Amino acid sequence: MKTENLPALPAEQKRTAAADFARDGFFIAPPLIPAELLARVRPRIDAVYAGEYETGIPPCGSPKGSSVPPTSLVKIDNTHRSDRTIHELVSHPAIGRWAAALTGAKTVQVFATQLLIKPPGSTGAGNVGWHQDYEYWDYALEGDVFTAWVAVSDVTAESGPMRFVRGSHRWGLLKAGDFFGGDLGAIQQRILAKTGGAKWEERAAVLAPGAVSFHHKLTVHGSGPNLSTGPRVSFAIHLRTDQSRFPDGLKWETVPYLNDPDDMQGSPITYRETA
Template identity: 70%
Template sequence: MPALSDQEKAAAAAQYERDGFFIAPPVIPADLLARVRLRIAAVYAGEYETGLAPVGNPHCSREPPTSLVKLDNAHRSDRTILELVSHPAIGQWAAALTGARMIQVFASQLLIKPPGGQDTGSVGWHQDQEYWDSALEGELFTAWVAISDVTAESGPMRFVLGSHHWGLLKAGDFFSGKLEALKQRILEKSGGHAWRESAAVLAPGALSFHHRLTVHGSGPNVAAGPRVSFAIHLRTEKSGLRAGTRWQDAGYLHDFNDPVGSPVIHRA
């Protein structure tokens, strides 16, 4: 990817600060996407190139999924997936949005949302910090990379504009398909903000970024094929483990000194 101009960086950072998310153009090369698709199928079927299973030893299958598939830290299981989550263009955009000197991956999720329009493919409205707050603090955010064509019909991620300014509400639930009930609960907790949504429709290889407090979720996939993506959770030098927390006790985290579990993808 050609270096971003100062003007491009400033415009992107201003938009991210205002809205709590940013949509970047396609940056992942087509040949890497093609290789990643093959490896996603392999990992889903339980074939782990490095011998390391995704976190939680998920049940593997050769049958197409019927509900949302979420495989944590598959980048440790497969070198091509590691190549994707470490791609320097992700780091460049992340640094442009935050002005950070260092960008590090601290977790990833492979997400496969099957077609068929069921609620079991939905992701309930939530803020990511709800899930990180016991272990991590500071500048944390997510790059979400489209592997398939993420159209309006495929259940794209939706962001609530400006909700990263609402504080940590702890009213969401990633694992619930009841989006309307969650919306009401979040609005009540937020103290009456206006709810304006924007859908992240993304071509293959494009990506969105969202702040740790941005409210987001996604509905059913009514397109013909699965919606396939990686959510890549990122930190900057202005973040860290909370005092007294050990990474071994912090759910799906790996030692920040582990170059495979937690690759640094940008340094100024």
């Protein structure tokens, strides 16, 4: 598949966005995904949740919390391999363009995705415990890896938006988080105990449908209960740049969430620098 870059972002916008990302460890971009694509994606999410796989390829791993309707956090890995419209969303060039602007990458490639559904009224069962993404990937990928998170629903303050801890990407790899831990307070204490007195400053990523946040592999983040009336629906898109590599000897096939880096269905390239 050929990567079609969008026109470059203005130089000043790129410069300030990259500086914000470097300082805070996250960046909230304006809405990037067209409303018509979001409208096409929503029924495809329902289809995949119901076990209908357009390409015949099932998502990786078993869906978490797959009661109908869900009552706890749903996390389904690599649904972009199962459905062409979801693939179109996660490989959208507007995400690649911003990812490259923030990181200075020459190439941006998807290496894994997660469909996340946080049902309303899920209380602690819908929480995402504080964690750093790299605590789950450090054995599988080295170098520049990070995450884009796309709001499919309207992610309001009440819906349990993702919360970033500002500057925590400078705390090092702590290995004190727990994605599936519901007790945010206890995990926060465990993380802080490893920092030697760091300041904990949270920012909620309230996002309109189609808006995208980006976070560094070491940024501490998590989210609380969905107190709104509808599900909070999103995709986490895990990205790597040309400055990343599988560690010597690692076979990507042995890592459940990794996709073949040469297969553009599993690992689409969403940005490639042109001369």
